[in-house]
Amino acid sequence: MTPVATPFFFYLFAAIMLIGGILVITRRNPVHSALALIVALLAQASIYLMLYAPFVAGVQVILYAGGIMVLFLFVIMLVSIERSMKERQFNSQWVAGSIAAVALGGLFIAVYAKGEKIFPHHAMRITPDELLNTQGVATMLYGQYMFAFEIASLLLLVAIIGAVVMAKKRI
């Protein structure tokens, strides 16, 4: 399908993601931050669709927005936050943190400005066949990256056991 109005959609979703990100780090109420993060994640799934990566977009919605954020909301509800909402919002190292972030920003700007010859500045090369994206990812996942796939499943097992043990009252 031919892409339609790409700049408009890109700027729209980029604005949603940035506003969501800013709301995440500035809201006092953690539930509002979680909501802003959900909105940012869904906008990111849309950007993945624009980048011809439908499978990654689907995984993002299912796992990130529908799984990890539910986990976050559960924990926020279990951890009583009324007292924490009345305290100060920014921690005691906020000055050093901001300076570090500004330095990082300056580094990014320097790299992207000076390295335009290295970074791909012109248009995207290929319009891939998006009908075979899932099959291609599956072939690669079960072929070339099979070992990483198995290690990832082991990682998830360890994470499950670890999370259960950490959250139990008596082991």
Next chain:
Amino acid sequence: MLHITTLHYLVLGAALFILGVVGVLTRRNVVIVLMSIELILNAVNLNLVAFSHFWGGLHGQVFAIFIITDAAAEAAVGLGILIAFFRNKETVNIDEVNLMKW
């Protein structure tokens, strides 16, 4: 400006990364710090998928899927630690995690 190139996606990823770093370094509430870490991981994912689209291969997308899986595992364990921490200290304030400083 109007023609969307790979650099646009990279700049967006960098902006999200900086937002995440600011969140991790300056917020007091542990849950919001964990959410800022998720923002950082998402920025990295965006970079990877943008480059995967540029070069045409699917390696970036597979790597992004692994990162999403990894983020899920890390969020679960991190939140488990948070619950254990909360049970001991009755607070989610990061400034209270200073046991090494007597």
Next chain:
Amino acid sequence: MHAIIDYISSYLTSEKTPGAAGNMFWVLVYIMLVFAGLSVAVIAMNWLERKILAHMQVRLGPMRVGPHGLLQPIADAIKLLLKEDIMPAEADGFVFWMAPLLVVLSAFTVFVVVPFGPTHAITDMNIGILFMLGVSSLSVLGIVMAGWASNSHYPLMGALRSSAQMVSYEIAMGLAVVSVILVTSLHGAGLYGVGGAGAGDGTLSMIGIVRAQQEQGVWFIFKFFPLGLIAFFIFAVSMVAETNRAPFDLAEAESELTAGFHTEYSGFRWSLFFLAEYSAMIAVSSIAVTLWLGGWLRPFPNLLNGDTWDQAFSFIPGITFLFFAAICFYNAVRMPKHPLFRVQTIGLFGFGVVLGLIGLILFIPAVSIRVQDIFWFAAKVSGFMYVYIWFRGTFPRYRFDQLMQLGWKVLLPMGLGVLILTAIFGLWPSIQQLIQRLI
């Protein structure tokens, strides 16, 4: 002007869904049609649930508001719209407002990929089933938010339980779905046919799954005989648990938790939850019908094939509506002959006449050809709706720990077992070759 007419009519000759053809006008038309159809279906579901549940409990249900209670849902809707909108004092206003919105949005967005026919879908994404699973998992967020924003412990407990239940049964649903996706990549015809899979075959798109059933000549519920049935059973149980319906409705049962996560919601906000619940039921039933029961295919597409059987089956939509009209006339004749009942009798006669006219229109061949697919799809989904109501009237409620035990300790291993066995059945020729080479 001509360009607009050309744009609109250029879609009518293409054999694709409006999304695939990129035709925005027809996408909007289809969205409006699906939205209208869904609203009518939810209203009908409300009436049907109360009447069928009542008849199962040997009582009559609503009889007063219209003839046999047919206008009861409209009365309910008017009441809910006119009720006072209460928000608890300490509730978080924004989150309280957002929660029903999120649940309704996720319940309705699922219908973007539901295929009512080979080209009658809003669009046919090539990650269709993944999209549906993902969007329906967003409703858990809405429920958690609803429980938290009400700032009261009954909704909080209800929301925690409800979301834990939904997340647990999503896994079993996913495994059942994966075993079907595995089967779509095979090419053999018939109940146990395997004919090797090429690289890049198999599809996640909903229309592709029904076409695979058409090509393999068997509905996936019967494929590899007990395995398709067991996978369907796992999905059926999980979908009832996923939509928080009886017997898994501990989280919103009045006797247990005073209506759970929507305790503090009243009036129009509550009706949004209610709308979302019925839409979610129809959505997961559509998934089950598409994946296992052959979507829009008529029954026995291969056993009773041929033009005469096609012709015979094409009369069934008209006959169904004429049957409904006959029931209306029969009941209208049996109404009490009292002057106060005159309006209701006339109303029921009128309704019967409308149904009869629809039935007669459906006999016209031009209409009947286009409506066949949608009718069979709707008939199968209606069967599922009846089974939902039947479950509600028959089974006692599961206790919460029994519910979680069922999801994790029974359905999850069964799903994994079905997946492995389906893979073994599906790859049997390759396994045979491997064994021969090893021996």
